[in-house]
Amino acid sequence: MSTGVAEKTQKTVGGIRRTFAPWNDPQAVPLIRYQNVTKRFGEFTAVDNLSLDIYEREFFALLGPSGCGKTTLMRMLAGFEEPTEGQITLAGQDLVGTPPYKRQTNMMFQSYALFPHMSVWDNIAFGLRQDRMEKGAVAARVEEMLKLVKLEKFAKRKPHQLSGGQRQRVALARSLAKRPKVLLLDEPLGALDKKLREETQFELMDIQMELGMTFLIVTHDQEEAMTVADRIAVMNHGKLVQVAPPAVIYEQPNSRYVADFVGDVNILDAKVTALAPGLVTLEAEAAPGMKLTATQECEAKVGESVALALRPEKLRVELDPPADPNVNCLTGTIWDIGYLGDLSIYHVELPNGTRVKAAKPNLTRMVERPITWEDKVYVSFTPDAGVILTR
Amino acid sequence: MAVKSGARSSGRWLVVTIPYLWLLALFLVPFLIVFKISLSQDAIAQPPYLPTFDLSEGWAAFKDAFGELSFENYGYVLSWDNEFIEAYGSSLWIAGISTILLLLVGYPIAYGMARAPKSIRPTLLMLVILPFWTSFLIRVYAWIGILSPEGLLNQLLIALGIISPDAPLQILATDTAVYIGIVYSYLPFMILPLYSALEKMDETLLEAAADLGCPPFAAFWKITWPLSLPGVFAGCLLCFIPAVGEFVIPDLLGGSDTLMIGKVLWTEFSVNRSWTVSSAVAVLLLMVLVIPIVFYQNLQAREVEGR
């Protein structure tokens, strides 16, 4: 890929990304439809009456802890598992009963599953040869794929002669070679180290845009899901908890589970004391007598218990009280400080013993930190910083 | 490294030396003796061959003895007038056919075992190994009672009306009985290497093949079979090499016309009492088998010592 192409792609990426939201378009026809799908293994229910639509050209992530059913959901699309109940359609075709080798999906396996007795070239050509593609066309497609993943020089090698990162690229090239309707990625970057993983995430996004394909990725790594995906489905116990674009998942989680699973969060138990349109007044258990406000609508009634979720980076820690009276403010003591280089994380103990985390970017090269252990501090946040969670 | 400093310790030296010397004295030296005797002549003496090297009679006598060595026995063994060449050929043929039969019988069993649920695999494995722990002789013996003209197989076939009582199948004392005996006795040796190769195989490779459009039967030939080849080679060599020199099975189950070199060697040694000819037969047998043996050794060393 020359730099010129890369730049051009980058530009269109931004353009498409901003406007790409078929899930909000009632006219759009989903490419993949899970309808009331249940999968049981003996007594264990891996996927529980789940319905989900995924659209063409979408980069969709299934996120959840291990055992939440995300992998089973993907394997049912590939055809390795059959749903116990429900229907799965791909481009309008019912998939149930179709064996994996007749489905237009391809998968990149977590273990890569590269055929150890075949060269890189033969691995990539394997799927094309199954389709009885004509020789010249196979060669052309393999070369194209090798170029795409920048492995032209390694075509003759066997998988065990490659590094982990190179194997990952071969697996990707092999699963892309047939131009499947959907590419399934099962924890594709799990075996790579952090730096390589981050680079590869961006490459995956570029490749997806360039080929205009639909990608479905399974991961337990929330940062990975946030980086690559157009939409994320957070799963737990075989059910979808929330399906939304990354920013919505992060800033407007619909439950304690999602808030807690995606990113770092402080959850304060609180009671609703007053309700006005677009404004909720609360009293936190950790700060009795203090009036807290949140600018949002709320399903809960006055007197009900809710949770106020606050991301660490939305909290300000200062030695002096905030000047603005509309800002919510708690008091506490610095209990611990974690210096991460770019950020410092302050652990503040509130009067009732609850600890909250606040992240502060280190904008200047400070030798001494002005805030230190056991300082009395003010923790403040604006009314739009917190999210009220009723679930 | 700490372990390397142990290199100079006498303990380490002993660990290498004792088995090394043992094998030199009781495995390598005997072969040299066999080779030497194969170049000697029969004699009515104790030991029954000439010359004997005896340093007590002085260096000159020792040197003279060298002059008496000759390749005469090899000429005898390799002459078309005697049945030795035929016996080598027929041994290789019988061992080869048996090995193919073993592979055909053993592969589906090993394949089924490797695909069985993990929980029952140890039991299946034990059931394959168990007959191996019972005496080889007993297992061959059991077939005599089954295959003989008035044996259980003929009784069953007569009772089912498949053959008439007047014309029982003559299986015992034929090459067919030898094939059955070899396949039966060597089956665990074929199954075990095949099983360990098939069991090691990553099942996701088959999923990957299916995902890329390859139906199960084709996937077997493109993925499973090539990846099981080390097991196939190990199993075939493990069966073929000893089968070539097999003595008990052709002796008990084969007929008088079943010609196998192990039996010939034994007859030459114990009936004709020619130690020199039997040594020549042994040396030639070893030369026939040296290529498969070396091949097997390399395979085994790679397998056991890892890479």
Added chain:
Amino acid sequence: MRKGLSWFNVTSIALGFAFLYIPIVLLVIYSFNASRLVTVWAGFSTHWYWQLFQNEQLLDAAWVTLRVAFLTATVATVLGTMAAITLTRYGRFLGRTLFSGMVYAPLVMPEVITGLSLLLLFVAVGLDRGFWTITLAHITFTLCFVSVVVQSRLVTFDRSLEEAALDLGCTPFRTFFVITLPIILPAVVSGWMLAFTLSLDDLVIASFTTGPGATTLPMRIYSQVRLGVTPEINAACTILIAIVTVVVIIASVMTKRQEMERQKAERMAAAEA
């Protein structure tokens, strides 16, 4: 698609095991036959077992065989374990190729060759043939089997355990007995059992290397079998099969129980944590 057996798998396993076991089962059944004709069933009888226990030749042979097998297994286990350590731990040394060749070759070497060559050695050095020559011969070929069994355990052995012991001040010699041996013990024990059975089972090598007064059980059975099938031999075989089966089953039950106890302990430890 991956779990579960197809009908083809089940059929091939079932047919395979039927092939392996039917001859043995028939042999056992006919040892209880009242008739002298092995192939005609004439009612249940334990007659041949009583006959067997009065056959002194057979009992003598059994006693010789057991002594040879016990001695063989014990020495072969020590030598085989040493060979295994040499091949897995010592890397390159002078003559390694020859050594590893001598360890693996006897696994496939036709017995007639091994037997003949050992006999000629014993004659050449003027050793009286009998009990001791059989034992020496058996040690030589069984030690290779022990070595392979122990090696396969040693290659999966976590070397850092030994390094930890050395680091904590244990001498290499003590490390072997305190750390290595207890961990590879199951392989050593199964090596011993393998050597014992191979020695018990061997006919050809024993026939070559034996001398007057030392007849092993397989040799005795073989000479009787050549004269024809008799229910007495069936009875002898049945007893051997019974012993082996009981030992193997006890061994596997014990391993299984150990494994289960270990898993239970691990679960409890996990629950406590």
